[in-house]
Amino acid sequence: MKNILAIETALEACGVSVATGDQCHTIFEPMKRGQTERLIPMVMEACEGVNITLKDVEAVCVTRGPGSFTGVRVGLSVARTLANIREIPLYGLTSFEALSLFMEGKSSYGIVLESKRTDVYFQAIVDGQAQEPCVTTYESLLETYPDLELIGNVAPLQFDQKALTVKMIEYVQSGQAEEGQISPYYCREADISASKKKYRTMSSDVLDSLL
Amino acid sequence: MKIVLGIETSCDETAVAVVTNEKKILSHQIFSQINTHKKYGGVVPEIAARNHLDRLDTMIVDVMKDAHLSYNALSAIATTTGPGLIGGVMVGMMAGKTIAATYDKPFIAINHLVAHVLTPRLTENIKFPYLALLVSGGHTQFLLIRDIDDMLELGTTIDDALGEAFDKTAKMMGLPYPGGPYIEQLAQKCRDPQKAIDTYPLPKPLYRRAGCDFSFSGLKTAIAKQVQSPPDGDIKPEDAHDIAHAFQHTILEIIKDRLQNAICLAQDLSQEKLTQMVIVGGVSANRYLYNGIKDMAHTHTLECLTPPLKLCTDNGAMIAWAGLEFLHKGITHPLSFPARPRWPLGRAQ
Numbered sequence: 001m002k003n004i005l006a007i008e009t010a011l012e013a014c015g016v017s018v019a020t021g022d023q024c025h026t027i028f029e030p031m032k033r034g035q036t037e038r039l040i041p042m043v044m045e046a047c048e049g050v051n052i053t054l055k056d057v058e059a060v061c062v063t064r065g066p067g068s069f070t071g072v073r074v075g076l077s078v079a080r081t082l083a084n085i086r087e088i089p090l091y092g093l094t095s096f097e098a099l100s101l102f103m104e105g106k107s108s109y110g111i112v113l114e115s116k117r118t119d120v121y122f123q124a125i126v127d128g129q130a131q132e133p134c135v136t137t138y139e140s141l142l143e144t145y146p147d148l149e150l151i152g153n154v155a156p157l158q159f160d161q162k163a164l165t166v167k168m169i170e171y172v173q174s175g176q177a178e179e180g181q182i183s184p185y186y187c188r189e190a191d192i193s194a195s196k197k198k199y200r201t202m203s204s205d206v207l208d209s210l211l
Numbered sequence: 212m213k214i215v216l217g218i219e220t221s222c223d224e225t226a227v228a229v230v231t232n233e234k235k236i237l238s239h240q241i242f243s244q245i246n247t248h249k250k251y252g253g254v255v256p257e258i259a260a261r262n263h264l265d266r267l268d269t270m271i272v273d274v275m276k277d278a279h280l281s282y283n284a285l286s287a288i289a290t291t292t293g294p295g296l297i298g299g300v301m302v303g304m305m306a307g308k309t310i311a312a313t314y315d316k317p318f319i320a321i322n323h324l325v326a327h328v329l330t331p332r333l334t335e336n337i338k339f340p341y342l343a344l345l346v347s348g349g350h351t352q353f354l355l356i357r358d359i360d361d362m363l364e365l366g367t368t369i370d371d372a373l374g375e376a377f378d379k380t381a382k383m384m385g386l387p388y389p390g391g392p393y394i395e396q397l398a399q400k401c402r403d404p405q406k407a408i409d410t411y412p413l414p415k416p417l418y419r420r421a422g423c424d425f426s427f428s429g430l431k432t433a434i435a436k437q438v439q440s441p442p443d444g445d446i447k448p449e450d451a452h453d454i455a456h457a458f459q460h461t462i463l464e465i466i467k468d469r470l471q472n473a474i475c476l477a478q479d480l481s482q483e484k485l486t487q488m489v490i491v492g493g494v495s496a497n498r499y500l501y502n503g504i505k506d507m508a509h510t511h512t513l514e515c516l517t518p519p520l521k522l523c524t525d526n527g528a529m530i531a532w533a534g535l536e537f538l539h540k541g542i543t544h545p546l547s548f549p550a551r552p553r554w555p556l557g558r559a560q
Contacts (some may be wrong), residue, residue, distance in 0.1 A: 040546040077305040190257035200385030
């Protein structure tokens with residue numbers, strides 16, 4: 001069995017698990033910010049916990065969002081850099097896919113995640129079919145899915161967040177995970193407020209004539 | 212031989228380089244995001260951070276391959292950890308920490324401003340202490356450089372950075388972003404410089420005042436009045452050439468005035484006699500300003516130097532070089548080092 005590292009920093013926490021054949025060491029700290037300071041020391045500590053070094057890691061699994069934009073990037077920057085420099089497989093799960101690992105055996109449920117705004121990130125799984133994830137309000141999703149069981153960090157059914165990276169490791173070990181260059185999944189475009197000021201504009205012909 | 216990998220992601224350039232203590236740049240790459248940000252008329256922090264993440268990991272691998280180096284051959288990894296756009300800084304810093312942790316190498320957290328002002332030591336023969344003028348899109352500062360870890364801010368802008376003032380002036384004239392570099396080209400076409408200055412009188416904030424701080428926002432307002440009052444439509448060529456010259460001329464007058472005070476202040480605070488000054492940052496590409504500043508430095512018997520332009524704008528080699536300087540002094544940082552969006556250097560009292 002491979003040495004696997006799992007990292008989760010998208011959901012307002014810093015979670016790391018490192019597994020070797022027979023052992024798994026998990027470190028978890030809830031935090032809104034500070035992952036840039038804690039993540040690497042935690043990864044190294046988790047490796048020590050199973051008597052390996054970071055160099056011995058043979059596969060990396062990471063959540064790729066949605067969640068905190070910064071958290072998503074912190075986890076992905078570490079996971080992608082490690083996978084690229086060591087030429088080892090990289091596995092990515094959306095935050096929805098990661099939380100689905102807690103719902104095994106259930107065919108209909110919804111995942112609701114904190115967006116740090118007035119809305120939430122949401123994905124419904126109906127009769128085993130994952131619907132398109134979206135950004136919506138809690139009220140509106142309750143209207144559309146009044147009877148759906150909801151799990152997430154802003155849902156009635158909370159989950160054991162500390163166990164998330166352990167679930168991710170088991171997922172990779174099960175062989176179901178697909179390897180690849182993993183992109184972030186922000187679920188939302190960057191906010192850009194264009195300046196309201198009006199400026200002249202100049203065509204390239206006019207510019208050329210000036211220069 | 213010492214070899215350091217440098218990573219820079221604090222604004223809109225994703226940059227990686229490998230440099231040796233023998234002042235050799237083994238490999239370097241820069242990807243400018245300028246085309247992405249152009250349509251917004253300025254750098255959008257969230258978009259910049261996303262773009263850094265998309266490119267950085269493969270750029271690191273490419274640079275190491277290009278330098279024919281294994282990661283084990285590195286002596287340390289240096290990354291910009293501030294000041295700058297924090298989302299991007301974090302992407303670069305985490306990549307750097309990962310490499311350092313994986314190969315058990317020292318991690319060196321570099322202040323972006325420190326890297327800029329140390330760059331001339333990579334390309335020229337410069338000894339401490341020296342005076343530095345950092346002029347870029349984000350910074351405008353006089354610094355007394357007494358050692359790599361002993362720098363004093365003598366003066367800074369109290370509002371816009373100089374590069375920002377250039378870009379905003381260009382924007383008001385209708386020039387494409389980033390328009391700063393066009394100003395110099397337009398000013399060269401000015402037929403009657405004296406007439407231009409008389410036609411477009413511009414204020415010189417803080418001129419002849421004590422100290423060596425800068426202020427450019429009043430200048431911007433004055434330009435806005437000049438260029439936005441005429442009727443809509445393209446600016447007339449003659450007006451464009453004259454405004455560009457008047458603006459550039461006023462800027463040089465301000466810098467020369469501030470430079471005199473900066474030199475006096477630097478001499479007072481320096482134990483040894485100052486013999487050199489450097490100009491760093493993207494605005495040093497402006498030859499009109501550079502030559503004007505150099506002439507003034509010479510009248511104060513200061514040799515004035517600037518690195519080649521590719522090392523004046525944001526780049527990875529300057530981070531790697533700063534890393535080498537710190538490593539040489541035995542300064543490294545823990546992997547828990549935080550990203551610092553604001554990270555001012557010590558201010559001279």
